[in-house]
Amino acid sequence: MDNVFLLTGIAFILIGFILIVVGSLTTGNAKVAVGGFIGPIPFGFGNDPGLLRIVIIISAVTMLIFVLALLR
Incomplete structure (x- = not known):
């Protein structure tokens, strides 16, 4: 199972x-937005406000899913 996650990530x-x-x-003329996590805090940056939003x-929803999964 771990092999599948590793290969999927790669x-x-x-x-x-x-x-x-x-x-x-x-x-x-590209519009870019990137997001991720530093610890439990979601972040994002980009050159287009719509994409950044x-x-x-998406980062906040992902964080919420992880928190709910940990509480179960």
């Missing part, structure tokens, strides 16, 4: 790198 990282390379080669919402 696949997501590789797909992300490929998408970034393809995106940088095809267009010059979506990233923060």
Whole structure:
């Protein structure tokens, strides 16, 4: 089971790198937003307010799911 998660994570990282390379080669006007966690706190940054709002919402929902899973 752990092998599946490891391979899935590596696949997501590789797909992300490929998408970034393809995106940088095809267009010059890109909108970017990135989010994640530092400990239990979600964060996000980007150059488009709409995308940033979506990233923060997804991060907050993910944090809520983790908190609810820990309380069970």
